[in-house]
Amino acid sequence: METYTVKNLLKESVYIETLNRVEKLRPDSARKWGTMSVGQMMLHCVEGFRIPLSEKRYHRKLFFYLIGWYYAPLLYNDQPWKQNMRTGKNFIIQKEPDFDQARLKLLSTIQTFYQNRASRVHNKIHPLFGKFSSEQWGRNLWKHLDHHLRQFGV
Numbered sequence: 001m002e003t004y005t006v007k008n009l010l011k012e013s014v015y016i017e018t019l020n021r022v023e024k025l026r027p028d029s030a031r032k033w034g035t036m037s038v039g040q041m042m043l044h045c046v047e048g049f050r051i052p053l054s055e056k057r058y059h060r061k062l063f064f065y066l067i068g069w070y071y072a073p074l075l076y077n078d079q080p081w082k083q084n085m086r087t088g089k090n091f092i093i094q095k096e097p098d099f100d101q102a103r104l105k106l107l108s109t110i111q112t113f114y115q116n117r118a119s120r121v122h123n124k125i126h127p128l129f130g131k132f133s134s135e136q137w138g139r140n141l142w143k144h145l146d147h148h149l150r151q152f153g154v
Helices: 012-023 038-048 062-075 099-115 134-151
Strands: 124-126 130-132
Touching (some): 012 099, 038 099, 038 134, 062 124, 062 130, 130 134
Antiparallel strands (some): 124 130
């Protein structure tokens, strides 16, 4: 079995490597699983950055206080995500976006996250899983990007 190690998007070398992987995507990049097109996948990944980059303060429901702590490490631990996992409705991109615009939006969102790493993301509250440190956000978002970049062969 292949060893999987989650990287931190807030580390410069990982940040640069991730930007380069996104640049390798093409409009005709074939998916290995799932139903999203490459353009939809890129905008789907942008959605994952909304919480840590938002000025909005998110609140958790009691149910997630009770179980969120248990599941939170799955978002940033060294276990790869399974293929064909269900996607939350707010993460589904219905329309087919312009490829170049979607890629530019993803690249600029990754850059914004990296540039704001210290000031905006530390201790941001995930509405399901609770407070994440900058390190946890960096690992979570890298893991999400890695999952989908692998989906499209990069």
